[in-house]
Amino acid sequence: TKRDGSKKARLCVQGCAQVAGVDFDQTFCAAMRGTSLRALASLAASMGMRMRRWDFVAAYLQGELEPGEDIYCHPPPGYATIGSDGRPRICRIQKPVYGMAQAGRRWQRTLFPWLEAQGFTQSSTDTCIFSKTKGDDRLVIGCYVDDLFVLYSTDDPGSLYSEFSAALVDRWRVEDEGE
Numbered sequence: 356t357k358r359d360g361s362k363k364a365r366l367c368v369q370g371c372a373q374v375a376g377v378d379f380d381q382t383f384c385a386a387m388r389g390t391s392l393r394a395l396a397s398l399a400a401s402m403g404m405r406m407r408r409w410d411f412v413a414a415y416l417q418g419e420l421e422p423g424e425d426i427y428c429h430p431p432p433g434y435a436t437i438g439s440d441g442r443p444r445i446c447r448i449q450k451p452v453y454g455m456a457q458a459g460r461r462w463q464r465t466l467f468p469w470l471e472a473q474g475f476t477q478s479s480t481d482t483c484i485f486s487k488t489k490g491d492d493r494l495v496i497g498c499y500v501d502d503l504f505v506l507y508s509t510d511d512p513g514s515l516y517s518e519f520s521a522a523l524v525d526r527w528r529v530e531d532e533g534e
Contacts (some may be wrong), residue, residue: 367523385463387483387499395497395506396485404493406504408532409523411466418451418462418525426455459500466498473522489515502532 400404411417420426426448430436438444451458470485471477475496478484483498494515497504504521507516523529 361394385482387497387504388481391481391484392499392504395453395495395504398495399506402493402508404417404495404508405510405534407507407534409504409505409507410530410532411501411503412528412530415451415453415458415462418458420448420451420461462501463498469526470496473519487515494519
């Protein structure tokens with residue numbers, strides 16, 4: 356049940372049935388460390404920056420599979436499992452879906468290059484932290500799975516934050532969760 360009371364359903368494949376080396380080869384997906392989030396909050400407080408949280412709607416579905424990566428699964432409950440020709444049906448996955456062993460990695464491999472293309476620099480101490488500076492205007496982003504923690508010095512028109520938030524909404528399905 357969502358915050359507004361509406362119901363949602365999500366297709367989830369049986370990642371537990373995937374075989375390493377056959378169905379996937381890499382699953383590592385970095386997550387921002389708790390100490391990094393506390394450091395971001397401390398930075399925001401000490402520098403007088405504001406902090407907002409953005410949530411990606413169905414984040415994994417916004418990721419991309421690797422070129423040539425073919426993944427199949429059984430049809431979800433309620434769909435015909437036998438075709439009109441009498442043969443079993445299978446579904447070809449076109450986007451990373453929840454339950455796939457590699458879904459988180461595919462999402463991150465889609466988001467991080469986009470952030471770098473927006474001019475952000477990835478931290479060498481925590482790969483889930485990105486920053487961008489223009490004069491006194493600073494923007495720092497912490498990525499935790501499907502959430503962004505965004506620190507910014509100003510949200511005036513033309514600021515890094517206003518440009519970033521416009522680009523974010525233009526490219527992704529996101530919800531501003533507020534301060």
